[in-house]
Amino acid sequence: MYFIGVDIGGTGIKVGLTDEMGNIISSGDCPTYVELGYERIISDMSDKIIEVVNNAGIDIKDVKSIGIGIPGVADVNGKVYYATNLKWTNVPLGELVRKKFPDKKVKIENDATVAALAELHIGSMKGKGTGILLTLGTGVGGGIIINERVFSGAHGIGSEIGHMIVGENFYDCNCGNNGCLETFASATAIIKYAQKLISEGRESIILEKAENDISKITARTIFEAYKEKDEVAQIIVERFVHYLGIGIANLVNVFDPEIFSIGGGVSRAFDFYIDDLRIEVSKHVIFKDVPFGNIVPATLGNDAGIVGAAMLGL
Amino acid sequence: MYFIGVDIGGTGIKVGLTDEMGNIISSGDCPTYVELGYERIISDMSDKIIEVVNNAGIDIKDVKSIGIGIPGVADVNGKVYYATNLKWTNVPLGELVRKKFPDKKVKIENDATVAALAELHIGSMKGKGTGILLTLGTGVGGGIIINERVFSGAHGIGSEIGHMIVGENFYDCNCGNNGCLETFASATAIIKYAQKLISEGRESIILEKAENDISKITARTIFEAYKEKDEVAQIIVERFVHYLGIGIANLVNVFDPEIFSIGGGVSRAFDFYIDDLRIEVSKHVIFKDVPFGNIVPATLGNDAGIVGAAMLGL
Known part of the structure; x- marks a missing residue:
């Protein structure tokens, strides 16, 4: 068939x-x-x-x-x-x-x-029954699998993980709310935060990498600067990891899937932040001694x- | 059988x-x-x-x-x-x-x-396949039903809805984190907030109802004062509704159940806040034109x- x-x-x-x-x-x-x-x-x-x-x-x-x-x-x-x-x-x-x-x-x-x-x-989630994919790109998308079936809720509007509110942010989400995960953990989110810090006068090699044009900052320039130990890039990536950690911990506390897979453009920098991300998730998980789903990079293009x-x- | x-x-x-x-x-x-x-x-x-x-x-x-x-x-x-x-x-x-x-x-x-x-x-959820019970008492408990079966995740630690992080709060949760739903939407949460406002010098009939002893404030005294249009009680209940609304909207955006049921001690005041709560949830739901699960009081004791x-x- x-x-x-x-x-x-x-x-x-x-x-x-x-x-x-x-x-x-x-x-x-x-x-x-x-x-x-x-x-x-x-x-x-x-x-x-x-x-x-x-x-x-x-x-x-x-x-x-x-x-x-x-x-x-x-x-x-x-x-x-x-x-x-x-x-x-x-x-x-x-x-x-x-x-x-x-x-x-x-x-x-x-x-x-x-x-x-x-x-x-x-x-990346092969062999698992219950898993959550987070796609970190322009926004944050989510896909939820329960018992090997897609789960999208009673009215088809579930799995909008990017719009889970996880804190308070300096700018509002496109959806009209404040504090959506998407405004902390997408490419757009880290670019906006870099632009904010730099326009407030923070010096960073991010700006050089963006041809001294704040509008040309990308997620890639931020992670390149992070790799080179730029202080502003450290602050940006720490904040990204902090809130992504809260978002994933919320999903552990509520959904407790077997595995999390991270896709989208920002997953290309996965190796830079995965260790810190696992620590951040474990800090915010309610039961500290119980295992939670592993976090892996998506493998499909x-x-x-x-x-x-x-x-x-x- | x-x-x-x-x-x-x-x-x-x-x-x-x-x-x-x-x-x-x-x-x-x-x-x-x-x-x-x-x-x-x-x-x-x-x-x-x-x-x-x-x-x-x-x-x-x-x-x-x-x-x-x-x-x-x-x-x-x-x-x-x-x-x-x-x-x-x-x-x-x-x-x-x-x-x-x-x-x-x-x-x-x-x-x-x-x-x-x-x-x-x-x-209260009879006849539904997918529903979430929130118990608002000393803490906030959660029970999730998917396709008529209890859902508690891959390691049994899901449905800890009270520990979903939904904002930033003036005190930490017992679990060690900051911003758990439980610290905004439990009886304990509203008592702590009342105590904070009153000890900062705000005048309120809540204190009289608690025999002028700040340690004797209960959820009941707060809702009684709210009923009598006490200004501090209005502020407290508005904040409670705001964050409970975010918590439920997060569950709509991620789980999208057919129904929400509210139990626990604070559900006794359900009629005081349900209209405002529905408005607050609808503000934070990502798809404004799509129906979401009704919010009803739990009926079992x-x-x-x-x-x-x-x-x-x-």
Whole structure:
């Protein structure tokens, strides 16, 4: 039996055909024409699905299901409440895809949730039943797996770990709240904090690395400066670790998963902060003598989206 | 088929025999002789189980399982890591009870988790699959139900919702951390905040109600003063609602349960704060247009412990 996995992003749509182990047999992609509306995106995606199946030389009858990862949130029937980068609100994606492929099971989930499922099947969380993926990028995304199934709550809005409030911050989150984990532990968060410290007059080699242009500071320049023992970079990374530690400890205290996987751009600096992060988590965990889930880097790259989406059909 | 439910508290042990609907057929209790050690407690409990079964006129063979709620945390095998009020550390409760009742299934869970299960079967969360009970008392306890089963994580340490860090506070939690939900939303938390404001010189009728003795302030005196529009009491209840709202919104953003149930002593004032609490939660929920779980008062009193423990055997 075969499975289709689709990863709809703001710039491109990736489609893959996998077996039940998550091995990709055939794949393809096309641009996401956001401005042309959701009907066009769904039509392009459907054409690509048929092409990918044909390229593999198999019959569409042998495809069990179509799983789709979206940069947003959908309810259990696949109605997409929001997908900001696609400019979608209340798009009945599940219903429309079921019309095009009437005999297939269609499942739709948030892209971080889908990536967590891929990490569970073929990546860093392989062999575990219960795990949480945190993606640290522009924002902080979360994917939760319980008993080998994706968990996204009763209304499909769970696993928004980036918007767990963990403290009080000097700037508000895009969501309107103050203190979201995302405002402490994303690339954006550490850049904003670097900009704040430097514009307050702190001297740092971060600024040189950013061509003396505060707007050109990136997570990479901060971690490079950290490696070179820059004092401001130490302060920034310590704060990042402190609040990420609180966020993960909150998840230990509430969810207690077997494993945590860290993905996204900021996970490239994983080796710089993992030791301090484990210490920080253990400080904030309520039961100090009980083991908690290990924290590991995510291992899947670009294919996580299509593999995880395909595995929604299992 | 019948089920035994046991509620081991710091002062008393309650034992009940129920049917599969959670109806109590027979029950009894005895003191908890904490100072005499765990062997004595287990022995007293076992005697009481036999007595309760005999009193019901049924054969112990017809009892399917023994479920036990403890004021602490146990692993999946029923080893109790900690139960502070019982002075227990690493007590192999499950193993010892299985020795006494070799043919019975034995399950051990935290008392708040057990109470959540009772609320799900016969109380405020009846008919729901996924729900969270918050008990607001001396501390803040939490019980999580997912797909009609108790959820306590991979190592048995999940659902410690009172120790989710949600902000920064003027005093540290007993657990050693700063900012735990328990330090904002328990009876202890509001008493401490009242004491702080009054000792800073704020005038309030709370003090009169406490016989002009700051150490006699209770949650009840605060809510009485709140009802009488006392300004300091307004400030205290607003802060309580603010942080409890953040705590519940964090659980919406991460867990998204069908329902929240509020128990414990502070739930007696539920009607005073529920409207403001719903507003505060909706402010901090990430998806403003998507429904979230209703917040209701817990409906079960003292029997929740034995009924929930019995239902662990289902």
